[in-house]
Amino acid sequence: MITIKKPGLLTSVQDLGRYGFQKYGVIASGAMDTRSHRISNLLVGNEEGAASLEISLIGPEIHFEETALISICGGNFTPSISGYPVRQWRPLIVKKGSTLRFSGVKSGCRAYLSIAGGFLVPEIMASKSTYLRAEIGGHNGRALKAGDSLKSGRPGELSQSIFQALDSSTERNFVEMDWSAASNKLLSSAKGTVIRVVKGRQFDWFSENSQKRFFEETFEITPQSDRMGYRLSGESLSLSTAKEMVSEAVNFGSIQVPADGNPIILLADRQTSGGYPKIAETISADLPLLAQAKPGDRLRFIEITLEDAQRLYIKSELEIQQLKQGIILKANQNK
Amino acid sequence: MKYKLEPLGDRGIMIDLGNEIDSAVHDKIQNITRILDNYSESWITEYIPAFTTVAVFYNPMFFYTSSVRVTPYEAACMRIHELLKKSELSNRSQARKVEIPVCYGGSFGPDLQFVADHNSLTLDEVIRVHTSGDYLVYMIGFAPGFPYIGGMPAEIAAPRKESPRLKIPPGSVGIAGEQTGVYPIETPGGWQIIGRTPLPLFQPEQMPPSLLQAGDHITFTAIDEDEYQRLQEEHHDHD
Structure with a gap:
């Protein structure tokens, strides 16, 4: 069991989302950076879809009531255990009575804390994700508060092997694994993070000039951004002729442009449908990058073909499968 | 059936039936979702129907092989074309009829007077017109269980509020x-x-979680405050 001493900016329980219910208007929710979420689970021997904590910028203070196998992936907010800095992207044993703190943003916007066995919260509509607006899922349908206690499930066989592979006979409050998973690669340049996109369904509706500027200009993520979407400022985009759009489904990463001309990138807590023209769609392989961008960061968009986008998606999925195999191998090496 | 397929990002396909919102197109959309339900295929993650489109989301990994030179998008499109050929076979199911009791006016309906004034009607006339319509649920969206309803008589139409209420x-x-x-x-x-209905439209613990579904026909009936309280207690007992 863990107890939240300080909640941080926005710490919530998330899994890979609530799918199959969007036709009833129920949003998908789930981790923003699914790659980091999945890897943090794999590193502690969980299924990749187990419930983890999503931590945003200002991390929580967490007291461990019992010894636990955890991992922290995604954004780096300088984690430490009882005063000692710890490294991310690797399995970590935290001893009973220790406290995990975060002391400042080094990189990224969201970190994921997984625990062997996963966090135990009720499943609603086939998911443990917190749906803040409807106040369902996760821990009591809300972000975590000081005083909340969360239990974890029974660690599986793989979790136990990883636990045993770590020598916990030390006096210290924690034990780090000597191997780690590769962290997120950032395609950054002075002009901003590069996000690859494919054309949106209404791309042709935009004026020639707007189509061109969308790929030439840099856009800034404004403070009015959250898990639902990033509101961008920069070049104002316009249609070649005024047109009414019939509402239709939107996607994780859809880039829609309302009448004011400022693009919005739809994210994990997006509504299920929308009536604004979509100029582009973020490729799935770059969604984790996007999820780590924060207000004030700059984005640049590059168009690739659908074929390349699907090739990159498959490549990223194969990498995760490889990592999974690698963890199983490492965990059983000393047996 | 005439439709076209277009990509919606790299994990979605839009089945597009044009941009006319009417009940004939709606019937075709319903037909497509029935097919998707009947032939639930493992490569489809989920689908979202709207007024004139159905978005089908899929996992490209399902179509991944290291040899074949067909992209996952092309492979998925072929599967959808095959599925939609079955459209002629699919039986038209009976549309559900749902009655929604509403307590009109008072503190439950603070804008009833505005709608009446805007259309030069009395409060009772607005209620009579609103309860006389035969309504069709075109789609669910915006919020969980929120129905986009067509068929309201134009004589009680009213513009949106200039500044939205923060809490409804x-x-x-x-x-x-x-x-x-x-x-x-x-x-x-x-x-x-x-007005306000005591019926819960979003029931997260139930399956389906939405009281209304696309394709439902609904009618509104007027109830008084006592009936509202009674029905609300009844529904709370079920929780």
């Missing part, structure tokens, strides 16, 4: 332009609120 209680029945709708959960909103 669940069950509120509103009018925006020629549309009417019911708010399932507390949200901000700019619709003119004319």
Whole structure:
């Protein structure tokens, strides 16, 4: 069991989302950076879809009531255990009575804390994700508060092997694994993070000039951004002729442009449908990058073909499968 | 059936039936979702129907092989074409009829007077017109269980509020332009609120979680405050 001493900016329980219910208007929710979420689970021997904590910028203070196998992936907010800095992207044993703190943003916007066995919260509509607006899922349908206690499930066989592979006979409050998973690669340049996109369904509706500027200009993520979407400022985009759009489904990463001309990138807590023209769609392989961008960061968009986008998606999925195999191998090496 | 397929990002396909919102197109959309339900295929993650489109989301990994020179998108499109050939075979199911009791006016419907004044009607006339319509649920969206309803008589149409209310209680029945709708959960909103239903439109613990579904025919019936309280208690007992 863990107890939240300080909640941080926005710490919530998330899994890979609530799918199959969007036709009833129920949003998908789930981790923003699914790659980091999945890897943090794999590193502690969980299924990749187990419930983890999503931590945003200002991390929580967490007291461990019992010894636990955890991992922290995604954004780096300088984690430490009882005063000692710890490294991310690797399995970590935290001893009973220790406290995990975060002391400042080094990189990224969201970190994921997984625990062997996963966090135990009720499943609603086939998911443990917190749906803040409807106040369902996760821990009591809300972000975590000081005083909340969360239990974890029974660690599986793989979790136990990883636990045993770590020598916990030390006096210290924690034990780090000597191997780690590769962290997120950032395609950054002075002009901003590069996000690859494919054309949106209404791309042709935009004026020639707007189509061109969308790929030439840099856009800034404004403070009015959250898990639902990033509101961008920069070049104002316009249609070649005024047109009414019939509402239709939107996607994780859809880039829609309302009448004011400022693009919005739809994210994990997006509504299920929308009536604004979509100029582009973020490729799935770059969604984790996007999820780590924060207000004030700059984005640049590059168009690739659908074929390349699907090739990159498959490549990223194969990498995760490889990592999974690698963890199983490492965990059983000393047996 | 005439339709076209287009990519919606790299994990979605839009089945597009044009941009005319009418009940004939709606019937075709319903037909497509019935096929998707009947032939539930493991490569489809989920689908979202709207007025003139159905978005099908899929996992490209399903179509991954290291040899074949067909992209996952092309492979998925072929599967959809095959599925939609079955459309002629699919039986038209009986549309569900749902009655929604509404307590109009008073504190439950603070904008009933506005709608009446705007259309030069009395309060009772607005209620009579609103309860006389035969309504069709075109799609669910905006919020969990929120129905986009067609078929409201134009004589009670009213513009949205100039500045939206920050909080609209669940069950509120509103009018925006020629549309009417019911708010399932507390949200901000700019619709003119004319009444409230005690029925829970969003029931997260039930399957399906939405009281209404695309394709439902609905009628509104007027109830008084006592009946509202009685029905609300009844529904709370079920929780």
